[in-house]
Amino acid sequence: MLPPTRQIRFCASRDGTRIAYETCGNGPPLVWVAHFVHHLNFDWDSPVWRPWISALAKRHTLIRYDFRGTGLSDRSGVEFTFEKLVEDFEAVVGASGVRNFSLVAMSGGARVVLPFVVSNPDRVDRLVLYGTSPTGPLTAKAPPERVENMRVQLKAFEMGWPQDIPGFGTFLTSLHIPDASAEQARSFNELLRLTTSAENGVALLRTLVESDMQDLLPDLSCPTLVFHSRQSAVLPFDDGRKVAALVPDARFVPLESRNHIVLDTEPAWKQFVRELDEFLPTHSARAEPFDELTARERDVLELLAQGISNADISVQLKISAKTVRNHVSTVLGKLGANSRAHAVAVARDAGFGRRVQTRSSQV
Known part of the structure; x- marks a missing residue:
């Protein structure tokens, strides 16, 4: 049964693209920029994402959204640039009506929020960066072998997505959650199909992996907590270490997991939730x-x-x-x-x- 406080709304980004966002739970506002494989309307049935929603919304008013071109947001005729992704985030924050909030940002989406956080140091109370890297794997700063690997992955996505090739979903799932149960893997595969089209999926992913926010990390001034799975096959553990080292006074929490997206069925989940609960504020000063x-x-x-x-x-x-x-x-x-x-x-x-x-x- 869905929480009675759950609401889905739409706001317009600067270029007019309509972005779907959701609020649920009660408490201090917490904005979550999730992994690109998610869907506001189907995450609640996902054994991968439902535990995340429950953990984040149990003591907070959780605000999350679908990237442009995905989920319930506009899918047709949308343009993908990093600047537009930043504008989408800003539009959601503005439409939600919150001024001060805490922020959880994952993977490539973590780089999307950095321009706002650096430019508005008085608005973000706490920042959680999960499973991310200073630069995307398709930038000039990335090692050549990593760039080539990313290009191969994008080509596989482009070829596998539209034809609904069974091996494609299995490949992406095993990359992100290699220790998933059969139910978790099936759900993630299905969510991939529902999230977006091949064209939009590749364009969004390319935009995220080409982004470079390394120079902004030292300018962060809010309390910051960095999580990274030790054996993530999506982004090497050293990426998380570098992020934490670049952010002033950031605390780094290694997760003993092979899953890029930590699952509630593994021991690392308890550590993740405990650290998260201790770090995020549970009541508003007002x-x-x-x-x-x-x-x-x-x-x-x-x-x-x-x-x-x-x-x-x-x-x-x-x-x-x-x-x-x-x-x-x-x-x-x-x-x-x-x-x-x-x-x-x-x-x-x-x-x-x-x-x-x-x-x-x-x-």
């Missing part, structure tokens, strides 16, 4: 003032955060204009806000006002 609000005051604050005027709040809640003014005054006092704008900013940081950002669908 949580207590909100606990003091009555149900009606929370309704008023929700509408304030959506940018709705007192007159319209009066109509929507069917209360007098004077009562609205009294509620607004009380809310400002309880939040310690010195103005309406201040209260709105504080409320949006805590997750209020998201419904106005985009059209949404309950799932």
Whole structure:
């Protein structure tokens, strides 16, 4: 059964591409940029991704999205550049209505978030980099043999994806989760087919593996935790070590696993979840003032955060204009806000006002 708080929405990136994103759970906001083989609508049935969602959303409001060209995001006529992937991430963060948040970013997606994190050091509270590398394996800095290996993989993806060749799914799955059970492997194979087309999949992967964010890593200033599987066949263990060494004061956690995507059926999973729980904040610094609000005051604050005027709040809640003014005054006092704008900013940081950002669908 799906959590009642799960919602899928759409936002527009700078070039107009519609990006699907999902929120679920309750608590401080946590944005997750996942591996490219995932789908907002099918991850919940995946024995590979469902444990990840549960672990990340159990104490947080989890925000995640489908890359352009994949999942529920626009698939037709989309352009793939690294800059556009960064803009997609920024669009999701903006549409979600959160100002301060923690961030978990995986594999090539970890490089996508770095420009934002470096440019907005006051907005990311904690950063988790999982199974990534300073540069993609198809850059000038990569060893020649690694570049050639990546080119062969991309060619295999291009040839195997559209014809639905059974060996293709097996190849990709064994590369990412060699110790998967039969159910986990079957699910990952099927998710690959559902996630995107051959054309989009290859274009997205090529964009990710050609990205180079090594020069940004030393500029990170937020607390950072780096995970990497010791025997990952996707990205060598030394890649994770280099990432952690380049980020000031980062903590490095090696995972005793052969799986690039750690599974909940292996011992490394417990270590991963324990370290994650200890690192990520479990409550907002602004949580207590909100606990003091009555149900009606929370309704008023929700509408304030959506940018709705007192007159319209009066109509929507069917209360007098004077009562609205009294509620607004009380809310400002309880939040310690010195103005309406201040209260709105504080409320949006805590997750209020998201419904106005985009059209949404309950799932």
